[in-house]
Amino acid sequence: MTSTPKPISTVSTIPRNITKTWELPGGVHPAENKSQSLKLPLINCPLADEYILPLNQHIGAPSLPLVRVGDRVKKYQRIADAEGIFSASLHAPTSGLITAIEDRFIAHPSGLKAPCIVLQADGNDEACELIATENPYSLDHPTLIEKIRGAGLVGMGGAGFPSAVKLNPKSSTPIHTLIINGTECEPYITADDILMQTYAEEVIAGSQLLAHILGHSPQVIIGVEDNKPEAITALKAAAQNTNIQIASFPTKYPSGGEKQLIYILTGQEVASGQLPAALGIVLHNVGTTVAAWRAVRYGEPLIERITTIVGQALTTQRNMRVRIGTPIQHVLDHNGYNARRNASLIIGGPMMGFAIEQTSIPVVKTTNCLLVPSHAEMPPAPPAQACIRCGHCADACPAGLLPQQLYWYARADDHSKLKSHNLFDCIECGACAYVCPSTIPLVQYYRSAKGDIRQADLDKKKSDQARERFERRQERLAEEEAAKEAKRQERKAVAERNKARLADINAESTSNTANSRILNDLVANAVDAAAKQTPNPAQEHARLARTLESLNSRIARLEGQISSEQDETRREKFAAQIKQTQQSLNETQTKIAAIGTNTSTVIENQISKVTEKLNASPIDLAQKSLATLQKRLATAEEKWAEAKAEGKATADALTQGVEKLKQKVIEAEQALNAIQQSSAPQSPDQTVNAGTSNDAANAAIERAKQKAQAAAAMTPEQKQAAAIQSLEQRWLKAKERLAKAQEDNDENIEAFAASVEKLEQKMLALQAEGTS
Amino acid sequence: MLVWLINNPVWGALAVMALLSLVFGAVLGFAAVKYKVEGDPLVEQIDALLPQTQCGQCGHPGCKPYAQAIVDGEAINHCPPGGQSTINALADLLGVEAPSLDAEHGEVTDIKKVAFIREEDCIGCTKCIQACPVDAIVGAQKKMHTIIESECTGCDLCVEPCPVDCIDMLPVTQGVQQWSWQKPSNIIASDRTPAEAAA
Numbered sequence: 014m015t016s017t018p019k020p021i022s023t024v025s026t027i028p029r030n031i032t033k034t035w036e037l038p039g040g041v042h043p044a045e046n047k048s049q050s051l052k053l054p055l056i057n058c059p060l061a062d063e064y065i066l067p068l069n070q071h072i073g074a075p076s077l078p079l080v081r082v083g084d085r086v087k088k089y090q091r092i093a094d095a096e097g098i099f100s101a102s103l104h105a106p107t108s109g110l111i112t113a114i115e116d117r118f119i120a121h122p123s124g125l126k127a128p129c130i131v132l133q134a135d136g137n138d139e140a141c142e143l144i145a146t147e148n149p150y151s152l153d154h155p156t157l158i159e160k161i162r163g164a165g166l167v168g169m170g171g172a173g174f175p176s177a178v179k180l181n182p183k184s185s186t187p188i189h190t191l192i193i194n195g196t197e198c199e200p201y202i203t204a205d206d207i208l209m210q211t212y213a214e215e216v217i218a219g220s221q222l223l224a225h226i227l228g229h230s231p232q233v234i235i236g237v238e239d240n241k242p243e244a245i246t247a248l249k250a251a252a253q254n255t256n257i258q259i260a261s262f263p264t265k266y267p268s269g270g271e272k273q274l275i276y277i278l279t280g281q282e283v284a285s286g287q288l289p290a291a292l293g294i295v296l297h298n299v300g301t302t303v304a305a306w307r308a309v310r311y312g313e314p315l316i317e318r319i320t321t322i323v324g325q326a327l328t329t330q331r332n333m334r335v336r337i338g339t340p341i342q343h344v345l346d347h348n349g350y351n352a353r354r355n356a357s358l359i360i361g362g363p364m365m366g367f368a369i370e371q372t373s374i375p376v377v378k379t380t381n382c383l384l385v386p387s388h389a390e391m392p393p394a395p396p397a398q399a400c401i402r403c404g405h406c407a408d409a410c411p412a413g414l415l416p417q418q419l420y421w422y423a424r425a426d427d428h429s430k431l432k433s434h435n436l437f438d439c440i441e442c443g444a445c446a447y448v449c450p451s452t453i454p455l456v457q458y459y460r461s462a463k464g465d466i467r468q469a470d471l472d473k474k475k476s477d478q479a480r481e482r483f484e485r486r487q488e489r490l491a492e493e494e495a496a497k498e499a500k501r502q503e504r505k506a507v508a509e510r511n512k513a514r515l516a517d518i519n520a521e522s523t524s525n526t527a528n529s530r531i532l533n534d535l536v537a538n539a540v541d542a543a544a545k546q547t548p549n550p551a552q553e554h555a556r557l558a559r560t561l562e563s564l565n566s567r568i569a570r571l572e573g574q575i576s577s578e579q580d581e582t583r584r585e586k587f588a589a590q591i592k593q594t595q596q597s598l599n600e601t602q603t604k605i606a607a608i609g610t611n612t613s614t615v616i617e618n619q620i621s622k623v624t625e626k627l628n629a630s631p632i633d634l635a636q637k638s639l640a641t642l643q644k645r646l647a648t649a650e651e652k653w654a655e656a657k658a659e660g661k662a663t664a665d666a667l668t669q670g671v672e673k674l675k676q677k678v679i680e681a682e683q684a685l686n687a688i689q690q691s692s693a694p695q696s697p698d699q700t701v702n703a704g705t706s707n708d709a710a711n712a713a714i715e716r717a718k719q720k721a722q723a724a725a726a727m728t729p730e731q732k733q734a735a736a737i738q739s740l741e742q743r744w745l746k747a748k749e750r751l752a753k754a755q756e757d758n759d760e761n762i763e764a765f766a767a768s769v770e771k772l773e774q775k776m777l778a779l780q781a782e783g784t785s
Numbered sequence: 786m787l788v789w790l791i792n793n794p795v796w797g798a799l800a801v802m803a804l805l806s807l808v809f810g811a812v813l814g815f816a817a818v819k820y821k822v823e824g825d826p827l828v829e830q831i832d833a834l835l836p837q838t839q840c841g842q843c844g845h846p847g848c849k850p851y852a853q854a855i856v857d858g859e860a861i862n863h864c865p866p867g868g869q870s871t872i873n874a875l876a877d878l879l880g881v882e883a884p885s886l887d888a889e890h891g892e893v894t895d896i897k898k899v900a901f902i903r904e905e906d907c908i909g910c911t912k913c914i915q916a917c918p919v920d921a922i923v924g925a926q927k928k929m930h931t932i933i934e935s936e937c938t939g940c941d942l943c944v945e946p947c948p949v950d951c952i953d954m955l956p957v958t959q960g961v962q963q964w965s966w967q968k969p970s971n972i973i974a975s976d977r978t979p980a981e982a983a984a
Contacts, residue, residue: 069961121964122966123964125959125960125961127960127961423968424968426870457966457967457968457969458969460965461965461966461967461968461969462968463965463966464965464966465965468965472836475837476835476836476837477837478936479837479839479919479936479938480832480837480848480849482919482920482921482936483837483839483847483848483849483919484849485920486918486919486920747948747949747950750948764906764907764908764949764951765948765949767906767949768906768948768949768950771950772950
C-alpha cells in the first residue's frame, strides 16, 4: 500500500470531529446504480408459505437442530443451537409446522444442497414471549454476550462471522476503537443506506451498546461513504449529545472491506493473516449493530433482515424487510419478476456476488441484495483475451497485491509462488477484473487457486498421517516377526543343548560325576525356564489388583442399572451378570493370595520332570516321544481338515506341517526299532505353521499389479469382458465357499449366501450393460 | 622463512600450495565425518511428494519402497493416485522431463473413494485388517469390523481379500464445505473455433 498516509478531507461532525480520513490505495469507480432501489419506501415482505432455514448460514460449524419433523413452532422460537463457539443459533421466522429436515439448495456459489430445516407457515405469525430489558446497561458482560449469542447474530455485511466472538476479544488486546461499517460500497446495494435512514436512532443506540460490551470505553466511528447524504444527516441528528463520530469519505469501491475501512478511518494497516483486534480495533456492520440492539433491548432474535431487490427484470425495485428463510422466488414474485427478461440471478452485488440457478433458494442472514438484471443491463462478459501486461490491475488492487503475477502463477498452479505473493490477502473484490482491458476473469483464478491450495494443504496433512500410520505398522510387524524369530531361536537352542547333554549322558553313562554335573546343569536350565514362565510377583499383583478394581466397579454399575431398570427380564439378566462377575472376583482374590507360592511349585515340577527324563531308560524315552509325536500328528491332522473344510488360506501351510510331523513319526518309529540307539530323536518344538503368516497385503498387491498390467493393453470392451470374467470367477469361488459352509453347517452360511447373491446381481448388471 | 620464500619463488609457491591442500583436506575430511547424513535424504524428499495411499499400484509394497526404487532408477510415472501433478513434482525435484502416467499401473480417477464395510454382512474374519496398509480398519476375530473413514486412503487392498464381499469403495461425499471454485475454462477470444466466433 502507499507509504505515507495523507489526509484528504476534513469532516465536520457533531460532537467530536474526526480530523482526517486516509485515501484508499487502488480501488475503482463503477457505476453506482443505487438510486433505483431508493425510490420506494422500506416495506415488509409478505409472509411466504414455506421457509427454508439452512443450518449453516455463517462461518463456522453448522447449527444443531433442536426440533423434530412434525413439531409446531412459534415465531422467534429457537429451532437450532450453536455448535461450539464458532457457530450461531437459528430461530423460527414465523409460526408453523416443521415439515422436513433435509438437504435443500442453498445460497452458495457451488449450487449444491446442504442440510436445512423446512418450516410450513400456518399464516398466524404467532410469536412467543420475548424478554425485554429496559436498561441494557444494567446487565453484566457475560449476560450481554449470551443475549447476543442466543439471538443467533452473525455479521450481516456478507461474511457471516458470529458476532458474539468479535464482541468477546482476548483480554490481552484491549479494544480502543469500534468502527461501525455503513460504507456499503458495492453498486446496486442500498440495504444499509435505508437502514441508516430509517433506524438511525437504533444504529446509534446499538453502537453505544456494542462499545459498552467491548469495555474500555472505546471511541466509536461510524464510517459512511459520501454518496449517502440522507443517511449521514439522519445519523448526525441521532448522534447529537453522544460522543459517536460520523465520518464520511469519498465514494470508492471497495472502501467497505474490513481492512480497507480501517485504513481509511485510522490510517493503520492490519497485518497479513491478522485480525483487526490485533490493532485494538473491532468492526461491525450497521445491520448487525441494529440487530444487536434489538436482541438485547427487546429480546428479539435475528429472524429478518433488509434486502435490496433490484434489477431491470423487476417491475418494482426497492428494499424489503425479509424474514430469514423466505424463498427467493417468493420475494421476486412480489416485485413483478420477469424470468424471461432476466440475464442471471445474482445474490449480492455485481462485483462480489455469485450467480445462482434455482429460485427456490432461501434468503439467509447474509443476503444483502438480490440482483436480477435484464440482458441489456448486464450483458454476458466478452471472452477473455490474452494479458497485455498493462498493469492496470496492480493500480486498482486495494490490498497492494500484484494481480498479474498472481494470474500467471494461478494458471501455472505454482502454489509456493502464490503463497509468497500473498494470495490469501486478496479480498476478491474484483477491482482488478473490472479494470482489465482483456476482460480476464482474474478473481475466478484467485478463488480457484485459493481452493486448490487449501485442498493441497489438507491432502498433505492427510498423506503425512497416512505415512506415519504406514511406517508405524511396518515397525510393528517387524517387531512381531523379530519376537517370533527370537523365541524360535531360543527354543531351538534349548532343544539342541538338551539333545547334546543327553548324548553326553549316554556316552559317559559310566562316569557318575559327569552324570551329576550334567544333571545339575539341566536342573539349572529348568529353574531358569520356570522363572521365565512365572511373571514377576509384584507385576502380577498389580495386574490382579487392577482386574479386581474393574470387576468391583462393574458390579457397582450393574447394581445401579438394576435399581433403575423396570423390566423384570432385564433385571434378571443383570442379576445373572452380577453373579458371574462376583465369581470372577473371587477367583481373582484367590489368585492374589496364591502369588509367590506359585513360583516354587513350578520350579519343583520342572526339576522333577527333568530328573524323570534323565532317569528314564532310552527305550522309555523313545516310546514316550513317539507317543507325543503321534498325538501332535492327530491334532495337526484335525486342524488341517478343519481348515480345508472352511477354505482357510492356512490349509496349505497346515498340510506342510502334517507332512513334517508324519516324517518325524516315521523317524521316531525307526529310532525306537533300533534299540541299540539309546535315545530317540528329540522333537524340536517348532511351530509347524511357520509359513502361515503370508502377508495378505503383499498378495493383494501382486494380484492388483497383474490386473493393472493386463488392463493397460485392453480396449474398453475387452476391459468389460475381463471385469465380467473376474466377477464370474469371484461368484464361482463364493458359491464353492457356500457349498462348503453348508456341508460343515457353518454359522456364517447366511453371509456367504448373501455374498453369492450380490455377486450374481453385480455380474448380471454388468452383462446387461455390456450387451446394451 | 620469508627470505627463503623470496629467494626460492618456485619452491615457495609449491610449499604454500601443498600446505593449503593439506589444510583444506583436513577440514573436508573432518566435515565428512562430523556432518555425515544417515540414510538417503533424496528418498525422504521423494516420499514426501508421493500421495501415501500405500496402494501398491506401482508394484511396491508402499510409497516409501517406491521412493527408494525411484532413487535406484525406476521410472517416476508409476503412481496413478498421485496423477500428473505428482509426476510433475517428482520431475521438478529430480530435474528430468515429466513423462505422462504409465497406463500399465492403472488410471487416474478424479473421484476420491474410501472403503466402506457393510456391517450387517461382515463375519469378522480379520482378512481386511491384515491387508490394510495404514491400520484404518477396526475389528477383531468374529467381531464386526468397521473402517475409520478419516484414515482410509482408498487404496482398494481390502476389497479383494473379503470372503463375503462386504466392502464397497464409495466416493467421498462432496458437500458445500469441500467445494471450491473451478479455474475459468481456458478459452481466449482468438482460441474460438470459427463456428463459435460466428455465433
